[in-house]
Amino acid sequence: MPGIFEDMNWPDGKVNPSGIATELFYIPKSDIETFPEVSAVPATAGENVSLSGDFVLKTGKTFYRLHSTQGKGKVTFEKTGEKECAMVLNKGTFKFPDVDDAAKNLAKGTINSSVVFVAKLPHQSEKRYVVLGHIDYDSEVKVNGDSGDAPGSDKGITVEVEVPDFTPLPNYTGLLELSGGSLDCSTGVFTPTV
Numbered sequence: 001m002p003g004i005f006e007d008m009n010w011p012d013g014k015v016n017p018s019g020i021a022t023e024l025f026y027i028p029k030s031d032i033e034t035f036p037e038v039s040a041v042p043a044t045a046g047e048n049v050s051l052s053g054d055f056v057l058k059t060g061k062t063f064y065r066l067h068s069t070q071g072k073g074k075v076t077f078e079k080t081g082e083k084e085c086a087m088v089l090n091k092g093t094f095k096f097p098d099v100d101d102a103a104k105n106l107a108k109g110t111i112n113s114s115v116v117f118v119a120k121l122p123h124q125s126e127k128r129y130v131v132l133g134h135i136d137y138d139s140e141v142k143v144n145g146d147s148g149d150a151p152g153s154d155k156g157i158t159v160e161v162e163v164p165d166f167t168p169l170p171n172y173t174g175l176l177e178l179s180g181g182s183l184d185c186s187t188g189v190f191t192p193t194v
Helices: 101-109
Strands: 023-028 032-034 064-067 074-080 087-096 115-121 128-132 140-146 156-165 175-178 181-184 189-192
Touching: 064 087, 087 115, 087 128, 101 140, 101 156
Parallel strands: none
Antiparallel strands: 023 064, 023 115, 074 087, 087 156, 115 128, 140 156, 175 181, 181 189
């Protein structure tokens, strides 16, 4: 689908925070039953870069939470591929500040697995969640660990994810099923399971 072009104005003094939130979410792609997709006939620029619907998970499956140290994580995108076959390569880098059993287990579990990540981008007035994952393309996840080399030095694991897509960092406004409840990504409200 070609771009749906709109004016791109910038008001003087607009608040424009950077980075990602310190909590993000991930799930093995194999735990997803139905993947939301961008509309085949979008009417607006927003629809052209937003997933429609919810992630429907296999019975008993949920997204997992992952803490990412503030100032150490980000999401990016870049064009990739040959002329007339080009796509987007969505990327994320996340930092967990320990090499505990859970961190090493994540490293082991993602070695040959496709994993979908959802990150929140800070914004003054709206909720912005973006997806690193695609129904047709597997993600590549690299988890590297570091004990640190001196008292007070940086340590932990760095999670790097890359996934081809048609859409740069597609928006997600559906539900995320988590342990203990669900997160509405359109409002940022977590509703505990009753």
